Amino acid sequence: MGMEEVVRQLRMAIHDAQVAFDCIGLGEVERAHNRMITAKAAMDAAETVLQHDLGRFPLAELAGEGAKVMAAIGD
Template sequence: MSLDEAGRQLEAAIHDARVSFDCIELDDLERAHTNAITARAAVDAAEYALRVEAERRASEKEESQEAEPPQESAG
């Protein structure tokens, strides 16, 4: 997972939400429902990708802080 994947998933969610909206206007509720579900799934996938990336960065930050020797205060 990456930030690129999160972006792709959000773009897919936008598309599916628009299709769902249009289907509601056309009174095609079954297709609107299907596209609303796929939009939600794409948003969930994007959220997961973002969470994984945030956790990875936090872990890297912790590791780099542990690798640095403690600084002594002067005085």
């Protein structure tokens, strides 16, 4: 399953969105815009993988795998 990839892409999106936020605060609007684009691309990638997995695996199985991935991050 691709839950590891979903989580990885979401983490990248969060990072890029935070950088965009910081860039706006610094007045670096073009750089912020570029980071917004990369954040959106990461979100789109995460959604694509999740959508693919939803068509292939039972929801309970995906939820369990997602919980395992998130728990591993916390360790």
